[in-house]
Amino acid sequence: MVCPTPVAVGLRDVSAVYGATTALRQVNADIPAHRVTALVGPNGSGKSTLLGVIAGVHSPASGTVRRAHDEHPALVVQRSAAPDRLPVTVRDTVAMGRWAHLGAWRRPKAADRALIDACMERLGISALASRTLGSLSGGQRQRALLAQGLAQQSDLLLLDEPAAGLDPDAQTAITDLLAEVSAGGVTVIHATHDTDAALRADHRILIGNGRIVATNADADPAAAPHPVH
Numbered sequence: 001m002v003c004p005t006p007v008a009v010g011l012r013d014v015s016a017v018y019g020a021t022t023a024l025r026q027v028n029a030d031i032p033a034h035r036v037t038a039l040v041g042p043n044g045s046g047k048s049t050l051l052g053v054i055a056g057v058h059s060p061a062s063g064t065v066r067r068a069h070d071e072h073p074a075l076v077v078q079r080s081a082a083p084d085r086l087p088v089t090v091r092d093t094v095a096m097g098r099w100a101h102l103g104a105w106r107r108p109k110a111a112d113r114a115l116i117d118a119c120m121e122r123l124g125i126s127a128l129a130s131r132t133l134g135s136l137s138g139g140q141r142q143r144a145l146l147a148q149g150l151a152q153q154s155d156l157l158l159l160d161e162p163a164a165g166l167d168p169d170a171q172t173a174i175t176d177l178l179a180e181v182s183a184g185g186v187t188v189i190h191a192t193h194d195t196d197a198a199l200r201a202d203h204r205i206l207i208g209n210g211r212i213v214a215t216n217a218d219a220d221p222a223a224a225p226h227p228v229h
């Protein structure tokens, strides 16, 4: 008996534009809950835009996006999109992941501080806690942004090339981390150019020129998530 996988995000006829540029064209997809989904495709194919649409930071020009999750999605952007010269420390950066959970004065409680410490520990950046982001290597900064994403404790974690620029061991560690996080009940969607990371995902979506070209569900219909009604 096939056990149906619930859908975390359902996209129907979604198109997205930047001015005159069409980045997504009539995208239809069901993203399985509590699994790792890899978005793969060449540069400029629309992966980041799709993540932005799912995160709710880029409004689709047409179509619908339905999220089953209660929490606000956590979106971890590519490091090139993060400001370089902000005088914030690694700890501050990770702590920003708690902002949505804090009151008006954004004062972290003991539990928030413990979580921030745990997220830094998980990404191996505890020793860098007092360093400013601008003083870090690209890979170290990328880990700080990932720790910030984890600190949000969202049940929908969206990551844009989380292992880009990391050394091979660190790339493997990030892929392991994503699998661990999804095993804990989080839906993970990540854009990647790393074939190993894509192959280790539970579900793959291949994008080309703003369209979905293939999913692994095409090859194995039993693996397709079952739509929610």
Ligand SMILES: Nc1ncnc2c1ncn2[C@@H]1O[C@H](COP(=O)(O)OP(=O)(O)OP(=O)(O)O)[C@@H](O)[C@H]1O
Residues within 6 Å of the ligand: 018, 021, 022, 023, 041, 042, 043, 044, 045, 046, 047, 048, 049, 050, 191
């Ligand atoms: N801010 C923007 N303004 C105008 N066009 C944009 C903008 N961002 C992306 N685009 C265009 O939208 C299309 C999809 O870009 P997107 O960044 O989603 O691709 P991608 O698959 O994530 O690429 P990469 O692998 O290089 O990160 C491309 O044609 C790109 O040039």
